[in-house]
Amino acid sequence: MKGYQFTYSVYRRPFRQPLTTSHGTWAIREGIIIQLTDANSRAELGEIAPIPWFGSESIDRAIEWCQQVGDNITKDKIHLIPDDLPACQFGFGSALTALELPPTSTLAPKFDLSGLLPTGAAAIAQLPVLVQRGYSTFKWKIGVLPIAQEEAIWRQLMMAVPIDAKLRLDANGGLTQTAAERWLEICSSEARIEFIEQPLAPEEIEIAIELAAKYHTPIALDESVATFDRIQAAYARGWRGIYVIKPGIAGFPWRLAKFVTQHQLDVVFSAVMETKVGTAAALRLASDLKVTRSLGFGVEDWFDDDM
Ligand SMILES: O=C(O)CCC(=O)c1ccccc1C(=O)O
Ligand SMILES: [Mg+2]
Structure with a gap:
């Protein structure tokens, strides 16, 4: 053949x-x-x-x-x-x-996207721009600056997040347990925080499970579940919180779809900063899986070109 x-x-x-x-x-x-x-x-x-x-x-x-x-x-x-x-x-x-599959129809389904804010204080100016463009979910990186500085920026950001909008805080595994608990604590009185993403190192799944039980603010794992084998391992270790899935690095799409469906995982889809080609494939999968959380593909203005 x-x-x-x-x-x-x-x-x-x-x-x-x-x-x-x-x-x-x-x-x-x-x-x-x-x-x-x-x-x-x-x-x-x-x-x-x-x-x-x-x-x-x-x-x-x-x-x-x-x-x-x-x-x-x-x-x-x-x-x-x-x-x-x-x-x-x-x-x-x-x-x-x-x-x-049969050749794809041209009518693209409408998706609710999460807009990725620039890291640090630059997010404060960009947030109203994204609100203006119709975004109602945002993601901001934490664990980059000293916590007191980030907390001050966060308080300013929250003043610009509309009452019915959501903010995701993504630590990329960069927090100590103390800092993670501090963020979980300060966010717990804030209904507009959708989740804190990957507060701890990728292997610290058991601690993430403990923190998820202890605090009101939801926790999402990202680096801990970056590839298909890690998704399976995190599930086997008992993680039942949110899975941030980057289809672009999660292996065969059919195998991912089967596992997510079989275990009814609570998933957030997330960009790997791919072009339109990879994005279209990821969004097709999101549509097949009927993902309800805003898709982390609001990244178009991170590049000048239109690939
Ligand atoms: O998920 C999103 O909303 C945007 C994509 C994103 O944050 C990201 C993009 C590239 C590499 C890592 C990450 C991340 O989620 O940590
Ligand atoms: Mg992340």
């Missing part, structure tokens, strides 16, 4: 402003757009957009994988992409899924 014709192209896309998290600063998104073409000349795209500091493969390993594929790939070979290449599993998997 000849399978599908395969081509790929590597892209480099600078952020308008680098994305700062407690992991550090990220200036350029590098990824791969792949194309699979079937025997009827139908072509579908897929995107490989790794985040190695989240537990996916590196861009170099993804490029190596694409190089060794050659000009053709079978469905079987796609299903055999190893678990240590989760962004490749998603890219090839979503292109394959698209080829197996």
Whole structure:
């Protein structure tokens, strides 16, 4: 069986402003757009957009994988992409899924998006801009500046968050347990805080479970559940709170969909800062899974271009 014709192209896309998290600063998104073409000349795209500091493969390993594929790939070979290449599993998997479905209708379903605010005090000026554009859920990074400074900015931000809107606080694993408890405490009187995301280090799931039981403010795990094996492990360890899922690095879309449905996980979908190609595949999955929480794909003004 000849399978599908395969081509790929590597892209480099600078952020308008680098994305700062407690992991550090990220200036350029590098990824791969792949194309699979079937025997009827139908072509579908897929995107490989790794985040190695989240537990996916590196861009170099993804490029190596694409190089060794050659000009053709079978469905079987796609299903055999190893678990240590989760962004490749998603890219090839979503292109394959698209080829197996009837050609997509052009009417795009309407999604409720969460707008990603710039890190630090710059969020204060950007929040009203996003409110103006119709956003009613926002995400702001914490665990980057000293806590007293962040708390002061947070209080200013809360003055600009509309009463019926929501704010997500994403620590990217950068808080000590003391700081995490401080944030959970100060947020507990604030109904507009949707959740605190990944307060502690990725492996500290048992502590996250304890904190979730102790505080009113919900906790979401992100780095702890970044790849499919970690989602399974967190579930097995007893995590029943919110799962932030970045489909772009969560492996084969069909396997993810099955697990989320089977265990009725409470999920938030989240961007890996991919282009329109990966975004479209992630949103298709969100729509199939009937995800109700705002999708963390409100990131369009993080780039100058319109990819
Ligand atoms: O989830 C969102 O709302 C936006 C995406 C986002 O925050 C993000 C983007 C790239 C890498 C890490 C993260 C993160 O959630 O930690
Ligand atoms: Mg996060």
